[in-house]
Amino acid sequence: MLTAALRVYTWDRPTSSISSDRLEDAALPSLERALTVYRSMPGRSRGHVRNAARLALEGLRPDRVEPVVKLLEDAASYEWPTPRGWAERRVRVFEAAASRHPLLEEGAANAVLAETVGLVAPSHEEAVADLYADFPEFHVLRDFPRGYTADALRADYDLAQAQALLYSATHVTVEAQEDFKHILRYARLARLLHRLERAGDGYRFTLDGPNSILRRTRAYGVEFARFLAALVRTRDWRLTAEIELRKGWRPFIYRLSSDDGLGAGRAAAPVFDSSLEETFARRFGEERDGWRLLREAAVLETGRSLLVPDFVFRHEDGTEVLLEIVGYWTPEYLDEKFRKLRGVRAPNLIVAVPKALALRAGTLPAAVVPFARRLRVTDVLPKLEAFRGGGAS
Incomplete structure (x- = not known):
């Protein structure tokens, strides 16, 4: 990531809006020249390589040069002697x-x-x-990745500038239509607190940290930046942040979405957590017998935590049923999973479990479907239809 001193942005006081810098196509030749410098100078000192890269970037706007050099440095590998002596x-x-x-x-x-x-x-x-x-x-340049392209460098620059602007964020919300489980996981990994509410067909996640309860603070800017690096791998999201450039200033509003392309060149979040889920979804298809299959399209409260069921089934008559698949995991994982499921208060819930766990799952407030090696569509359909009749067993 970039330091705050290297961020480049534009702001408009009348509209209280702010935007992070993005590189245009015209910058690509300069980026390619700088990449050539790093590829061709193994064995030279860091200072010499950096200065040569700065010369190669002379066609770039001056305030963009040092951020680009920092990203090139992050990609490079250097060798140096041990500091002792x-x-x-x-x-x-x-x-x-x-x-x-x-x-x-x-x-x-x-x-x-x-x-x-x-x-x-x-x-x-x-x-x-x-x-x-x-x-x-x-320090001596040892190696530089040959496959690192000008387009990839531009994508890294655009994301890094967006992250750097979030260093000054005091409040962040994310509205999403998909990938809820991944968003919750990324928020936890970034050590952010999150509140959740319905927003149309999706959810609104409000992100902050423990001290935000007591006062307005920019203390979680780095955590917001780390979260963004993961968020861009997901689909159909919109982020809004309040940016306080200086203490006492009125906050600027910063907006990003999945349409901005900050995830270009980055692997998308995996659609399925296991082959068990993937096989079931493939066999069921997008629609069957009036039921439409949706992936991770709901979030449930389970006491003090949240649970994102693996699938949501929506019938053309309006009936909605949730399916959570409990796979073959560690005892600790199973204990945590069953603890969450016991706290669910969703009337239309199916829990699929391995046959060895069927007895334990019988105490859950849900319809249980045992399975052997894979979950059969023919075992799930009767449970779905039972909910249309007003209940399930």
Whole structure:
């Protein structure tokens, strides 16, 4: 990710709106030249490579150069010596030089280096690089990914700028129509608190942190940025954030959506969590006997936590039934899953479990469908039809 000092944005005070920077197609040739620099300079020092990249980016708008170089640096691999002993090595050189001060004769400095640390370099620049080899500026470029393209660099830049703007976010909401389970998982991984409410055919997630309850704060900006990096892999979402550029300023409104293409080139979130779910969905099809199959299209409250059922079935007569598949997982996973399911208060819920767990599942407030190696469509359909008649067993 970029630092806050490297973010580039535009804002409009009359509308209180703000936008992160996006690179145009015209920037691609400059990006390609900078990539060529990194690909062609293994064995050179970091400082030398960075300066060459800056020259290659001269056609780019000046405020964009350093953010691009930072992203190139993140992709590059450097090698450097272990830090142990390097400071002491320099101290010995300086002490020896101080005892002979002033070093006016030609070759006097090289003699000190050779005598104290055995350093022999053909030029002053190389001597400095060897003496300070543990400094980042003198680390040596080892490798750069050959498959990293200008389009990929542009996509990384656009996402990184969006993330950097969220460093100043005090409040974030996400409205989504799909991938609810992934969004909840990403929010938890980013250590964000989340509140949930219905919004049309989807849900609205309000994200913040523990201290937000007490006061307006930008303390969770990095967490919002990490969450965004995962969110862009999902589908059909809209994000709105309040951005406080300076303390005391009126917040600007920042809007993003899945249509902005920030997930370009990134692997989409997996549609299914297991082959068990994938096989069942494929065999059922999108629609069967008046039932339409939807993937993770509902969120249930289970006491103090949330549960996203694997499937939602919607009949053409308006009946809606939820299906949660409990697979073959660890005992800890099963304990947590059953704890959540016991807290569900959804009248139209089917829980599919391996036959070995059927007795345990019998205590759940749901219709239970045992299965052997795979869940059969013919076992689920009667349960669905029973809900149309007003109940299930």
